[in-house]
Amino acid sequence: GEPGTQLTLRTFHAGGVATDEDITQGLPRVEEVFEARTPKGKATISEITGKVSKIEDNNGKWKITVMNDVEAREHNTSYAARLAVEVGSEVNAGDKLTEGIISPKELLAVTDPITTQEYILKEIQKVYKSQGVDIADKHVEVIASRMINKMRITDAGDTDLVAGLTVSIREFANKNKPVILEGKVPAKGYPIILGITKSSLETESFLSAASFQETTRVLTDAAIKGKVDELTGLKENVILGKLIPAGTGAKQYSDLDIILDKEYMNSDPSEMLEEEFIDNEDIKEEAQNKEETTEE
Known part of the structure; x- marks a missing residue:
């Protein structure tokens, strides 16, 4: 734009x-x-929250040690990198240890979405x-x-998910909920970040993905795998000329009939405003009377 x-x-x-x-x-x-x-000129970030305990030369590289009450982590970085901390500096997970640009993927790995x-x-x-x-x-x-609405499964637990599979955070939660209620082992995974291009192509709706890029590949892949589009999103419904599942197009309103009040539609707008004004004045007067009664 x-x-x-x-x-x-x-x-x-x-x-x-x-x-x-x-x-x-x-x-x-x-x-x-x-x-x-x-990014080019990527910064080295701290993997844990703690204090910088040591900065030393390690065979032509900087070795920066961050320590807390539980553990110590060593971070190796180029000797040419400009340090952003010194011994005794307190850092949080994700803070820069060297000058540069933080990688979103590395930041997500040590912090949260x-x-x-x-x-x-x-x-x-x-x-x-x-x-x-x-x-x-x-x-x-x-x-x-x-960009950050996908999980990569590391352990399927007692769910029907598969280790290594990438699923949406919502599906991950929905699969785990009944398993947890039954006292079984839930699936484990970690959030991943996808660029907007890949994220658009990874959508569950193949119609939505096909409308973005690589149309032939997406449709061919969907046909080979026998995919079914549930039409739960906006783009796929627009493509097919259907109401989007939002507002009056939402499922909870699908069975409602709209009935017009002919008397209301044919009435004079000025009269309607006057009646509304009178009603508001009556409400104010009633509220004022209640306050006076309470004070007495």
């Missing part, structure tokens, strides 16, 4: 400016974040604001939530 157009123009205009900030500004950085790519989504939001807004473009947080939040 317009914000992206303005960002593109500013990116080209800033091409000859020699500052550190210009290296990562503009649409290339936005694309890098939204596609969850490993909420922290990673907040980082994505901050990075995108930083790029746009540096170019004088304002966008609402909610737009980025929607995209970030779609």
Whole structure:
């Protein structure tokens, strides 16, 4: 849209400016974040919350040790990297130990989906604001939530899931709920982050995926596997010309009939407003009388 157009123009205009900030500004950085790519000049981040106990030379590399009351973790990084901490520095899991750009995949591995989504939001807004473009947080939040809505199964437990399978967080919870209630072993897994392109192609609806990219491959794959599209999303219903499952198109409203009040529809709007005003005045007067009675 317009914000992206303005960002593109500013990116080209800033091409000859020699500052550190210009290296990562503009649409290339936005694309890098939204596609969850490993950034150039990646920072080393702390795997645990604790205190930096040692920084030492380890065969031409920095070895940074972070320790807490439970464990100690060693982090090896390039000797050319600029350190962002010193001995005695307190760090949280996901904090930078060296200067650079944090990888969203590594951040998710040591923190949680909420922290990673907040980082994505901050990075995108930083790029746009540096170019004088304002966008609402909610737009980025929607995209970030779609990027981190999958789980990779490590242990199927007593569910019918398969280890190594990638499923949505909702399906993971739905499969585990009855198993937990029965006192059996639930499935285990960890959240993963997908770039917006891959995330769009990984959707459960093959019609939605086919409308985005690689249409032939997606439809061929769906045909070979005998997939069934339940039409639970927005895009697949729009493609087929059906009502989207939201608002009056939601299932709970599917059996409702809309009956028009002809007397109401044919009445004078000014009279309706006057009646509403009188009713409001009566309500106010009644409330005032109650207050006076209470005070007495």
